Amino acid sequence: MPNKTPVVLPKNQHILTVLGENLRLARLRRKLSTAQVAERAGLGRSTLVKIEQGHPGVGIGQYLNVLHVLGLEKDLLQVGQDDLLGRKLQDAGLLTKKRAPKVPKP
Numbered sequence: 001m002p003n004k005t006p007v008v009l010p011k012n013q014h015i016l017t018v019l020g021e022n023l024r025l026a027r028l029r030r031k032l033s034t035a036q037v038a039e040r041a042g043l044g045r046s047t048l049v050k051i052e053q054g055h056p057g058v059g060i061g062q063y064l065n066v067l068h069v070l071g072l073e074k075d076l077l078q079v080g081q082d083d084l085l086g087r088k089l090q091d092a093g094l095l096t097k098k099r100a101p102k103v104p105k106p
Contacts, residue, residue, distance in 0.1 A: 017054035
């Protein structure tokens with residue numbers, strides 16, 4: 001079964017591209033080759049190249065492995081830490097339900 005590349009909105013693709021560029025710059029600052037990082041992360045060199053290009057079909061676990069090799073894995077914990085919108089909704093009492101409403105069957 002061939003892998004399908006997920007459809008990503010252009011704005012989100014830009015975010016992936018910037019993330020890939022940032023990982024590439026971090027690798028170059030550490031003077032590591034793509035082969036070295038790929039081997040240490042336990043993935044193929046071509047997958048690392050896809051990560052650095054911001055390819056949306058690469059799993060987040062592989063991104064995390066690369067972040068670990070570069071010593072940046074704790075940066076992933078910053079995601080959602082300053083969730084201003086979520087906090088405003090919480091303060092306004094507009095919390096989402098724990099479950100989605102049931103859809104009536106036809």
